[in-house]
Amino acid sequence: MNRMKLCLLAALTFGHGMAEAAFRDNPTEMTTSIVNPSFEDGATGWANAGFWTQTNDSPTGEGWTKDGKIYMERWVADSQTLPDADLHQVVSELPVGVFKVVVDAHAVNQKGEPEVCQGAFLYVGRHETSVHKGGEYQLRAVAVNGTLEIGFRLKGTDANWAAVDHFRLLYEGHDVEAYKEELDILLAVAEEGAAQENCHNLTSLRKAIETAKETGDSVDELVAALQGLDAAINEYDRLAVQYGAFERALLNAKKLYDGSDYAGKSLFGKVIEELEPLADNPEGQDLMEAVSKLEKATQDYLDTRPSNWMTIRNGALWVDDRGEPVQAHGAGFLQVGDTWYMIGEDRNNTWNPDVNMYSTKDFVHWKFERKIIKNGVTHPSLGNGRFIERPKLMYCRKTGKYVVWCHWEQGNYGASEAAVFYCDSVNGDYKFHWAGRPLGVKSRDCNVFVDNDGTAYFISTIEENQHLGLFRLSDDYLSAVEYTELFKWQSREAPAIVRHGDTYFMMFSACSGWDPNQATFSYSKSLTSGWSSRANIGNSVAYDTQAASVLTVTGSKGTSYMYVGDRWQDPGLAESKTIMFPISFNGNSIVFDYKPQFDLDLSTGQCRDVAQSCYVPKGKWKVRAFSSQETGSENGAAANAIDGNLQTKWHTRYSGGVASAPHHIEVDMGEEHEIAGFLCAPRMDNSSNGLVRDYMFLVSTDGEQWEAVSGGTWLPYYAGVYFEPVKARYFRLVALAGQYASISEIDILQEAPDSFAPASVNGSWRLGESSPFYNTNPTVRKRSTVTLTAKTGSSGGSWAFYGPDGEMGHTNEYRIDKVSDENVGVYTFIYSDQYCQSAKVDFQLSIRGTDVESVESGLAVVDTKYYTLQGMEVSEPLGKGIYVVKTCYGDGIVKVEKKLLD
Incomplete structure (x- = not known):
């Protein structure tokens, strides 16, 4: 039926010239008022929360046949039950009167338990009927304001399969008894709303209730009473929703006002003061207009905030x-x-x-x-x-x-x-x-x-x-x-x-x-x-x-x-x-x-x-050394890593034979600076080849003696890495692993952020199988076995190790068997955390002298050894107790005795 005929039909029904029974026996088909009633366009036109389109013919097994090619369903394995779901549409431009909705549907549990499922409903307006076994379901409702909501709902169902298709809408005209039933329903809804503590249109609800209770039995009087109740209930619903929006906007504005003190606070407060009374008397008010006023006042107030520049640093975990x-x-x-x-x-x-x-x-x-x-x-x-x-x-x-x-x-x-x-x-x-x-x-x-x-x-x-x-x-x-x-x-x-x-x-x-x-x-x-x-x-x-x-x-x-x-x-x-x-x-x-x-x-x-002041200027920089560079197949010269251009890069050699790891680049900054970090930019082109992860970062003041200040197994991608400030003229970045290494740019950071708080790293060492000594200055005799250990209370980071002979690795423990002169020196353990911070502990290993060519006196002590009562040699007393002490004198006399040592 086209729209013109619908309008004519709507006009005719108000004349009441036709018998009510005639409409019921010969209802007018108005299914075309429903958008996409058989879901041939999927869920177009429907508000769908949880149902799926389906094209198979399975509903025939439940006693009904889909209309067309598509129906809507929700299914889970029969060991489960369906979650809540809803599918509905508001049909509009309808005449006042009684409508019948017909639909094919089912809600079943395919295990057969229970035989009759609960929790599936066909609903029309304020009416609903349960859906269980497959077949045709019908429901009547009254449209009093030109619209009717129709839908299919699952709520706490024990079914594992529900399906619906082919909504049909039939107009039955006026029906006094149906109107009276609808009037009773709307009266109950209105009285329930009027009884609520937060009813925001009590006056209009009470007036509509009073009118409805005094209405006569004619169609005109019943329709007028229904429309009055419907309007009051809709106003109740509107205000309930709008009041929630207004209340939240007001609460947010007051929270901002109470928790801040920006320049525009006085004007902001006046807007709040002006609108706050609506919270107590919202009836008849456009609360969404008040919401808009609060939103504008809030933005105007925020625009009076003082400038507050903050530096955002990428690559590190954020901290709460x-x-x-x-x-x-x-x-x-x-x-x-x-x-x-x-x-x-x-x-x-x-x-x-x-x-x-x-x-x-x-x-x-x-x-x-x-x-x-x-x-x-x-x-x-x-x-x-x-x-x-x-x-x-x-x-x-x-x-x-x-x-x-x-x-x-x-x-x-x-x-x-x-x-x-x-x-x-x-x-x-x-x-x-x-x-x-x-x-x-x-x-x-x-x-x-x-x-x-x-x-x-x-x-x-x-x-x-x-x-x-x-x-x-x-x-x-x-x-x-x-x-x-x-x-x-x-x-x-x-x-x-x-x-x-x-x-x-x-x-x-x-x-x-x-x-x-x-x-x-x-x-x-x-x-x-x-x-x-x-x-x-x-x-x-x-x-x-x-x-x-x-x-x-x-x-x-x-x-x-x-x-x-x-x-x-x-x-x-x-x-x-x-x-x-x-x-x-x-x-x-x-x-x-x-x-x-x-x-x-x-x-x-x-x-x-x-600000560029956070970086060491590159005006005097030059590449001092590198492990290799690719200049045959591309411009991968090491000098590109310090040219200030992210579009160029240093790349290790791959033409004429691939250079093996470790790879490194060494830079002379031209003069000494106090530095606190570095920033390594990976290549910026269409490849990630050569990305450096396993790394060591070393610094030096003279280019001869090197100190490790950062290292680990996971160099952050293009992020500043910070360490305790140190003076340096030279730096060296080492890629410990990888077939290739590639860097677009290296920058040196002059200071760490205020939030710099690296993990605490502690050191201990053991002589042989002894208990640990909690210091970092082991002094031992030659041929001893020493194990150095670093620990931290933090987690999630990685370790790096650097020895006096240039040895590098990823460990927090290092063992030296048969200590010799070549082992003397500084051993560094570095812990790099997930906040782009490196902390370290240095061990200074020394050898206790035992070789004597001459002595000033035969009574001079040239060597002292300590043993536990169990016969285990220790480099020095482990604490208060009794020890066996062996003393060697310059004239060759050896004295062994038990001593109580503090």
């Missing part, structure tokens, strides 16, 4: 206010007032991460808020067969609720689902809302995007990582309502969307497990169509990152955009780093240049390069 490593991988972000909140995976529990939340006002100092989603607590399946990846956080201003979408998965990645959680406060315990395949589509790596108009989207890699799916979310952000397939067959993952002006940019990576790969981007004027061909950005490994988020930082002087990526497996999953650096836009291109450190001012929305 407890001194613990920040665990928030695959991070999502949300700004509330002057505070940014970050959520992410806690990979301390490697394969079953909780979701942690942190907060910051400067992206340097992080406060641990809480675990907002916990294994076995938030949902019984979490940590018990199910886990979360890439949680993302949004604020729904229409409801005042905070919403998390994430990847919801099982061990073999066969589930391919999403999950949704929500909370009334940003840092509260989040509640599970729903899990499943959005609109029935297999979904994995994911992200979210909220557009300027507040419309939210969930984007994920879909259908076994073959395409990307863009899902428009419902107004409350809790379900997907529309789906668009993008970048078909291009196998993209880790998508991240940002809007700049009227252009959308999307970044993503290829699928290569935990290993980094070439990042690409696309742009479009529309989210759902018109995306450009992909173009490369960054180097071949996206600077060892994979996109997690793109932040829009707006302040009093402008807007900056921050790329946030995960540096996975660095070196382990729990040690994966969060990397952040500014990006910008040039027409339809992204300027995507990594920065090991940069300055950010959240108050002004600006970023800048760090």
